[in-house]
């Protein structure tokens with residue numbers, strides 16, 4: 001009898017334990033399903049990441065390659081300048097370390113990450129050749145057009161100056177709907193066979209920019225034209241009926257007789273006025289002149305700005321009725337510190353407000369993340385000019401092989417005031433944030449997400 005009682009007791013316990021186990025299993029399953037849902041949401045939409053993410057500070061710690069002599073005292077500037085340094089791959093990573101490749105990447109909008117300094121392929125799988133470039137948004141076709149220097153030739157040294165150069169091939173054009181997957185539209189302005197022509201291959205064609213003129217319905221390209229020693233110092237203008245060209249070269253001039261080297265054009269979308277901005281007086285100052293109504297001529301009022309400052313690579317944008325200009329110092333292909341200047345009118349007084357670079361590390365910030373600006377574009381996808389969110393486009397030049405120069409696109413914000421982040425030094429109200437990878441805002445369920453995330457080994461790009 002006693003053993004029957006024990007068996008019954010054991011049986012009851014067994015039933016209770018089975019019940020508890022079943023409940024636990026159900027609970028754990030539910031928890032796991034919830035976890036899976038949350039993590040997939042985080043991966044796809046990142047709703048838990050704050051809307052401020054693009055302007056969060058991201059540090060960059062570089063692990064020196066083993067081949068370095070004194071890896072614990074790595075000086076990034078020395079390594080960047082030394083073309084045979086084993087650390088060069090930190091600046092010009094091979095495709096092994098990630099490539100922005102629209103041909104074989106998951107093209108879901110949530111995974112369209114920008115990868116500064118990595119190789120960037122076009123939709124045919126070839127590295128994009130649009131250096132020193134700028135972007136035009138064509139409202140009619142809702143398409144972005146990226147114009148830049150096509151440098152897919154051998155780098156050689158100019159005879160008298162020793163400056164690294166590639167023979168003029170022309171201006172390349174790429175089109176995209178999302179700023180991420182770019183289709184090569186061809187060389188829309190090609191070098192010219194005549195030795196006396198501005199665009200002869202022995203010369204220099206740099207920093208092409210295209211703006212659209214509503215009155216004439218033409219696309220107008222301005223560019224820096226020069227000889228191999230940079231002593232001609234002129235601007236060229238070309239015109240086309242279509243954004244994809246072909247462009248017809250019209251003339252090269254020195255604007256109002258002044259020497260003109262690095263340049264850009266800026267079209268004020270509020271009133272349609274366009275301006276030519278160029279480094280002059282042997283790069284000692286920046287000049288600004290308005291363009292004629294058809295954008296084909298330079299008007300004869302010249303504003304001299306940033307006098308004595310030796311700035312170049314101007315990139316202009318507007319936010320909240322204020323004009324901003326990012327410039328670099330003058331050190332040829334080598335990077336240096338960027339500065340931002342502001343003015344209430346393009347032809348007004350320009351005031352310098354500081355180095356915009358935030359994050360990464362000290363050497364990166366002092367060298368514009370080892371790049372040089374070329375253009376600033378309002379961020380699409382819900383950020384845009386209204387919210388003070390832009391894309392800073394820059395080139396990390398590789399003077400040993402100019403065609404391998406990398407594109408450095410990073411988020412730029414304009415805030416109402418100067419800011420401080422913890423121990424981080426004060427930075428100017430225009431800030432460019434370092435991110436190893438980031439993506440433009442994506443609208444999802446009526447909300448906008450800004451996502452940046454440091455690269456993790458094994459991540460699916």
Ligand code: GAL
Nearest residue numbers: 163206262312313331332333
């Ligand atoms: C840079 C300029 C580039 C190119 C280079 C040649 O200062 O920004 O566009 O001209 O010099 O050394």
